[in-house]
Amino acid sequence: MTITRLLARPMLATIFVAGGVNALRNTEGHAAKARKITDKVVPAAQQAVPQAPIPSDPATLVRINAGAQILAAAALATGRAPRLSATVLAASLVPTTLAGHAFWEEADADAKAAQQLQFFKNTSILGGLLLAAVDTEGRPGLAWRARRAAADVRREARQVAKDARREAKLAKAQLT
Structure with missing residues (x-):
């Protein structure tokens, strides 16, 4: 067994379980932050795929994102479909990061620095997920x-x- 399977994937997954649970516990707070992203993305998605049942309520989208993160993190941690689960987590991390850590919108220097740190932390995690998404563990x-x-x-x-x-x-x- 490789170190990737034993330690790296479960370690990478923990932040998404914690974040998903936190989003489910504080859905309304997350929905308020998510609104600035969902108000732009949802109409574009509905126009691109008009027959798809895409919810427009930010709270519903936060819950869907949280559920996807928890399920994909569990799959990644246990080694079930690790490439797919890493891809799902990467896709869910982008809107989460843009909505939750928009440091460019902060006026206060300390708040801006804190949000910038979280933004770049998430960027680093995204890099790890992209590596996990393409890792074949030596298999074709x-x-x-x-x-x-x-x-x-x-x-x-x-x-x-x-x-x-x-x-x-x-x-x-x-x-x-």
């Missing part, structure tokens, strides 16, 4: 497997064609 990824399968099919097709030509020559020789 899906793209490699697809290319390998296509090469195997082409090789087999060439062999079948070669065998068919040889058999046709033998059949022709027997007829004459």
